[in-house]
Amino acid sequence: MKRLFLPIAVLLLLLSSVFSVxxxxxxxxxxxxxxxxxxxxxPPDHHLNAYASGGPNxxxxxxxxxxxxxxxxxxxxxxxxxxxxxxETWGFVxxxxxYEIKFREDALWSNGSQFDADDVVTTYELGRLAGWTQFxxxxxxxxxxxxxxxxxFIDGEPSLVAExxxxxxYIVADDTYxxxxxxxxxxxxxxxxxxxxxxQALLVELQEFRPEELIATGxxxxxxxxxxxxxxxxxxxxxxxYSDTVNFGELKLxxxxxxxxxxxxxxxxxxxxxxxYPPSTIDTFVENGLEIVTVPRGYGPAxxxxxxxxxxxxxxxxxxVALVIERDQxxxxxxxxxxxxxxxxxxxxxxxxxxxxxxxxxxxLDPWTFDTARAEELLESVGYSRDGDGIWADADGNTLxxxxxxxxxxxxxxxxxxxxxxxxxxxxxDITLRALPWQEVPPIIREGSFDLxxxxxxxxxxxxxxxxxxxxxxxxxxLSDEQPGxxxxxxxxxxxxxxxxxxxxxxxxxxxxxxxxxHRVAADEVALILNSEMLFIxxxxxxxxxxxxxxxxxGLPAAxxxxxxxxxxxxxxxxxMLLNGQLSPAG
Amino acid sequence: MASTFPVxxxxxxxxxxxxxxxxxxxxxxxxxxxxxxxxxxxxAATTFTFFLIRLLPGDPISxxxxxxxxxxxxxxxxxxxxxxxxxxxxxxxVWQQYLQYMSxxxxxxxxxxxxxxxxxxxxxILRFLPWTxxxxxxxxxxxxxxxxxxxxxxxxxxxxxFDNVMTGIASTLSGIPDYVYAIIIIIVFGVQLEWFNVxxxxxxxxxxxxAGFTFxxxxxxxQHALLPVTTYVIATVGVWMLSMKSSTISTLGEDYINxxxxxxxxxxxxxxxxxxxxxxxPLVTRLAISIGFVxxxxxxxxxxxxxxxxxxxxxxxVTTRDYTTMQGIFLVIxxxxxxxxxxxDLMLGWLDPRxxxxxxx
Numbered sequence: 001m002k003r004l005f006l007p008i009a010v011l012l013l014l015l016s017s018v019f020s021v022x023x024x025x026x027x028x029x030x031x032x033x034x035x036x037x038x039x040x041x042x043p044p045d046h047h048l049n050a051y052a053s054g055g056p057n058x059x060x061x062x063x064x065x066x067x068x069x070x071x072x073x074x075x076x077x078x079x080x081x082x083x084x085x086x087x088e089t090w091g092f093v094x095x096x097x098x099y100e101i102k103f104r105e106d107a108l109w110s111n112g113s114q115f116d117a118d119d120v121v122t123t124y125e126l127g128r129l130a131g132w133t134q135f136x137x138x139x140x141x142x143x144x145x146x147x148x149x150x151x152x153f154i155d156g157e158p159s160l161v162a163e164x165x166x167x168x169x170y171i172v173a174d175d176t177y178x179x180x181x182x183x184x185x186x187x188x189x190x191x192x193x194x195x196x197x198x199x200q201a202l203l204v205e206l207q208e209f210r211p212e213e214l215i216a217t218g219x220x221x222x223x224x225x226x227x228x229x230x231x232x233x234x235x236x237x238x239x240x241x242y243s244d245t246v247n248f249g250e251l252k253l254x255x256x257x258x259x260x261x262x263x264x265x266x267x268x269x270x271x272x273x274x275x276x277y278p279p280s281t282i283d284t285f286v287e288n289g290l291e292i293v294t295v296p297r298g299y300g301p302a303x304x305x306x307x308x309x310x311x312x313x314x315x316x317x318x319x320x321v322a323l324v325i326e327r328d329q330x331x332x333x334x335x336x337x338x339x340x341x342x343x344x345x346x347x348x349x350x351x352x353x354x355x356x357x358x359x360x361x362x363x364x365l366d367p368w369t370f371d372t373a374r375a376e377e378l379l380e381s382v383g384y385s386r387d388g389d390g391i392w393a394d395a396d397g398n399t400l401x402x403x404x405x406x407x408x409x410x411x412x413x414x415x416x417x418x419x420x421x422x423x424x425x426x427x428x429x430d431i432t433l434r435a436l437p438w439q440e441v442p443p444i445i446r447e448g449s450f451d452l453x454x455x456x457x458x459x460x461x462x463x464x465x466x467x468x469x470x471x472x473x474x475x476x477x478x479l480s481d482e483q484p485g486x487x488x489x490x491x492x493x494x495x496x497x498x499x500x501x502x503x504x505x506x507x508x509x510x511x512x513x514x515x516x517x518x519h520r521v522a523a524d525e526v527a528l529i530l531n532s533e534m535l536f537i538x539x540x541x542x543x544x545x546x547x548x549x550x551x552x553x554x555g556l557p558a559a560x561x562x563x564x565x566x567x568x569x570x571x572x573x574x575x576x577m578l579l580n581g582q583l584s585p586a587g
Numbered sequence: 588m589a590s591t592f593p594v595x596x597x598x599x600x601x602x603x604x605x606x607x608x609x610x611x612x613x614x615x616x617x618x619x620x621x622x623x624x625x626x627x628x629x630x631a632a633t634t635f636t637f638f639l640i641r642l643l644p645g646d647p648i649s650x651x652x653x654x655x656x657x658x659x660x661x662x663x664x665x666x667x668x669x670x671x672x673x674x675x676x677x678x679x680x681v682w683q684q685y686l687q688y689m690s691x692x693x694x695x696x697x698x699x700x701x702x703x704x705x706x707x708x709x710x711x712i713l714r715f716l717p718w719t720x721x722x723x724x725x726x727x728x729x730x731x732x733x734x735x736x737x738x739x740x741x742x743x744x745x746x747x748x749f750d751n752v753m754t755g756i757a758s759t760l761s762g763i764p765d766y767v768y769a770i771i772i773i774i775v776f777g778v779q780l781e782w783f784n785v786x787x788x789x790x791x792x793x794x795x796x797x798a799g800f801t802f803x804x805x806x807x808x809x810q811h812a813l814l815p816v817t818t819y820v821i822a823t824v825g826v827w828m829l830s831m832k833s834s835t836i837s838t839l840g841e842d843y844i845n846x847x848x849x850x851x852x853x854x855x856x857x858x859x860x861x862x863x864x865x866x867x868x869p870l871v872t873r874l875a876i877s878i879g880f881v882x883x884x885x886x887x888x889x890x891x892x893x894x895x896x897x898x899x900x901x902x903x904x905v906t907t908r909d910y911t912t913m914q915g916i917f918l919v920i921x922x923x924x925x926x927x928x929x930x931x932d933l934m935l936g937w938l939d940p941r942x943x944x945x946x947x948x
Contacts (some may be wrong), residue, residue: 041903042895053651053672055702117773127721131671207674208705219721228810229790229895254786255893263773342753439908442653 032585034578035271035552037261038252038322040062040232044223049212050172051130052207056214060253062570063274067234067251067504067578068218069170069207070242072425073577075571080355080462082167085441085579086115086217088147090167096514097156099138099166108239109173109217117143122181123175124151124360129184133190136167137162143306152560160463160511168570173215180206219246219579230255236414247584258411265290269542271552274544274568278411279336285547291556294543296351297503298460301334301416302471303537304453308487311400312451315496316378318534322368322425323375324418331540333419334411338394338545342538343367346494347530348467349458350541351565356464361524365531392428401430402451407438416539417454448484457538460567464523465510471536475515477504488535496532503529544568554586601692621932625925632921633692633914638684640913646677647701647908651808668833674704675910688914697918698756698911702904708915716882716919718791719889719896722812726819733820734827739863741828742835743854753828761825768818769891775865788814789893811885815892830873835866879927 040046040059047296050053056065057410072087090101107115121229124141127134137159140152145446153159174181184204192198197535205581215223219242234251237243254264258275265273266288277285282292301322305312310319344353345368346361354361379385384392384400393399406417414435421431429539431452436444455475459466469478475485490504503526510522544567548556557563577583613619645653648669655665690696697708738759741750777785793797795805838844839862847857882897889898897916904912 041703042714044706044714045700045900045903047706049705052704054700057672131668133668203671204674212704226794228794229792230786230893231789231794233794254789260891260893263778263785267780267781267785268785274796439650439906442649443644574596 003417023567026264027238027244029238029361030247032248033372034248034251034583035254035269035549036064036251037256037264037270038232039252039257039274040227040255042229043227045238046159046224046227048211048224048409049207049209050170051126051177052209060234063572063575064234064251064253065170066218066570066575067220068216068222069172069215070107070240071168071170072103073167073247074576075079075164075168075462076563076566077462077571078565081479083576086171086323087167092158092163092514093150095156096153096158098142098150098152099146099158100148100150101166104241105147107217107241108220109175110237110239111173111175111213112239113173113175113215115171115217116146117149118178119171119174120149122177123169123171125181125184125188126170126172126177126206127169128188129180129199129206129326133167137165139279158514160514161466162460165463171217171428174215176211176215180209181365209572216240217244220251242579243583246578247581248578265547265549268549270547271549272546274546274572276335276338276412277545277547278415279332279338282336282338282545282547289391289551291548291550292337293546293548293556293564295546295564295573296349296460296567297542297544298349298386298569299456299470300339300342300349300541301413301421301454301539302457303539304450304455304475304486305536306448306451306487306534308448308484309451310396311384312402314382315533316382317384317400318537319368320375320378321424321429322534322537323378323422324429325537325539326370327540330416330419330423334416334540335542335545338543339540340543341540345531345538346527347457347472347538348464348527351567352467353527355408356467356523357527358520358524361527364528368534374428386428397553399430401432402429403432403434404452404454405434405436405441405444405450406454407441409438412542413454419488420539446479448487455474457536458541460569463511464519465507468507468510468523468526468530473504473507473529476540488536493533495531501529548584552586553583557582570581618933621929625929629921629925630938632925633689633918636727636917636921637688637894638681640910640917641681641684643908645908647675647788647910648677672704672764673701674699675701692918697915700905700909700912702909702912708911711912712897712915712919715895715897715900719882719885719898720892721808722815722884722889722894722896723819724878725812726816727823727874727877727881729816730823731827731870735831735863735867735870736830737824738828738833739835739858739866741832742839742866743858743862745832745836750832754832757825757828757832757896759825760821761823761829763822764887765818765822766887767889768821769814769888772814772818773891783814791895811826815885815888815894818888818892827870830870831866834869835862838862838866839857841865841889872935873933875927876924877927878930879920879924882916882923 004269037271038059038061041054045054046059048056050057050069056068060068062305066511070086072379073082073084073090075082080311081199084090085106086103086107088102088104091099093100099229103115103117103120109119110116119145121143124132124134128141137153137157139154142150142152144150151162153162180202187202188199190198213223216237217240219236219240220235220253221237222232226233226235232255234253236249254261254270256264258277261270261273261275262277262281264270265285288294303325305318307313313329322345329341331339331341340350343350344362344365346353346357348356379392387393387397387399391399391401401473404417404421421433424431441455445453445455455471457471459470461467472486472490476488476490479485491502492500493503494500506522506529511519512522513519547567550556557573557577563576566573566576574583588889652665652667655668688698697712699808700706700708700711737753741753741757744750773785776782777788787793788811791808791811792804793811796803796807799802843855843860847861852861869926885894885896886898886902888894889896890902893899897919903909904916
């Protein structure tokens, strides 16, 4: 027996090392504090329920929620590919009727529980209860095995939109929400609809649920005790698959928006911020030795026309407007070096146009380069001439006069508007400005009670259809029947050559199916129409000019690093570089 | 003279007469009328606020929807998400919402926050109210005391260099909005001169110090209140100085002051016992009214210092169109203003009995 003891002991030791989970090893929290900012709210507004407003979804934002609740994957915009975070493999099943994700088996929650398919199923069944968009594309969420989940598409129709949603969702803990998920599944089994009393009662109960702790898959977590009046602290936890790669022991997030974070950036309390700072503030940051890293914002300001009102219903007038606004200047006055004048005028952000359109189509696009002589020709071709005051007027003496409504508290859109109006008036338009609080501008656009306005165009998305929809579909077909919006029919749009197209349907179909070449062909057609019709003018494309304090943070990517093509938002490069330890405390 | 009533009934009648008379007396009384007017005003202000808030362009769901669409969601998707996040149905007619709100209000229920589903508005108010009371309340008292002292001195030595300089300072201070002082304090004294650490002074208290009646905690509370209080004092002291000066000058012309001087009383005694007390009376009334505005007088200052008061909560509620939270905070402000007005009326009636008698007549 004594002779057997040693081999048995060795065998047991080996087995325990193989099968034991790496639970709360002897890892120590790394040193150093990340000094960031996010406009979170205070408890009791702030709570830890992911399925109610006021939870981590809005209080951590895309950038920091990804530090506590991991997503299946992260998207690299330069290479157009996903890289796994919680997911090990992912993709459409052979007949494309479902999407399947196999998750990593070594992932743990902060409370030591194993991360598995039950967590994913819980996340989505409660998402179904809450009315998540994903259920416009999928119907059944099937647990294939402990670490594999299959999402079945409605009617077997595959969707790239759904793929992105599924790979970018934050997975929550079954330990926290499991009981609700069980009750939700029991409810769904009764075939209750979302309007039923039972459904609504369970939803209310879920929204009123207040978890006491945030069980995290990410390398950081927090409790409400960590939510201070001035800053919120996310603390390192040892059980994440990224616990041994991150280099900061805590993430300190200062509360506040642009005006309140500015002094903290200057005083060194904030080492990285994603707020929109005016050009003069950016200059001051540079003078104070801060590095400015620019990434795409995923949108820019667009000049919107009320297309039912004269003269904006005349194509040539809109084209003339495009020609009299010098867009590089407009970009500078929008956000300093944090914006660039639109080049391609394709309806897709310039940063994405080369990858989403064919080169042949790009060559055909009219860049509408600043050219007042060409603008004059266009206006004269439709019966306009200058009056005694130099203002353009038609044969009846009606001048090119209008009011431009803009959001006064968006410094970028306000800057773009004021410059565009100044340039138009210098050419001979007669535009007056009307500033309003930002919350009041969208209702005015929706109601169609405006001549000219400004709102965003483009999208922080990899699909061309998502770019095209903003602003034309957003302010036309996506409105209710009583809301005219831009006041034009996209379903029966008459082009310059007299042909009538259903632009709405064309945009909707751009990304149908999984054939990317077919997507490109469909996108080419839409881009050419938007380029010639000038239903809106994409003034510029904004960049997020983000100050970094290199006395605090080391490891910033070089200006030509492909990861900087990722836009701000849920694909922000900081998320990836923090998780993988590429960013670290300086010194 | 023979009574026309049965003898036994006489006391009952007398009781009735007494009861009615007392009721009529109460109804005619100054206190009753002031309180009744206060209740009516509170109802009218609450109703007005309720509808005014809903006339603001954009509702909570449409604003959240706009924010989500900015991130690339379609309208259907964004509206869907917003509707599930928020507990608010914009399709319910406003009058129904009003009746529901008033019904709940009468039961002491201010409802749940729209922007934080499941969170009671009452708990929000209780969380933030003490901080505003502490900062703006103490600032008001400091400002009042300073204004009284300096204003009295300015009036007493009117025409002197001291008066001229202080009048100029007071006029300048009262003409600049409080948020400008907040910005100057932060940027000039905090960032440029580095007199204090900008980050450390934010919020209501150092989160690393456990809450309790300890020196450390109370010290931290005072330290964090210092900048908002200073800002508020600088922005308001000028008005008190000028008001006190004006009131004192009119008091100085009274006969009893000349008599006091003729009696050879010391300047100090005349200043404080004769002039100060009497000149302060109208300002005390004004102070009582100002106390009501304490809750609303801190919106922008709290935002700059990230001070966890009602002003900061109100700013967020307005931005997100959180109707129920806005209504709750406005209700507290309304009640405070009305209560302080009632207090001022009653104080005036107590200090000057002619006021209540004249009104009854």
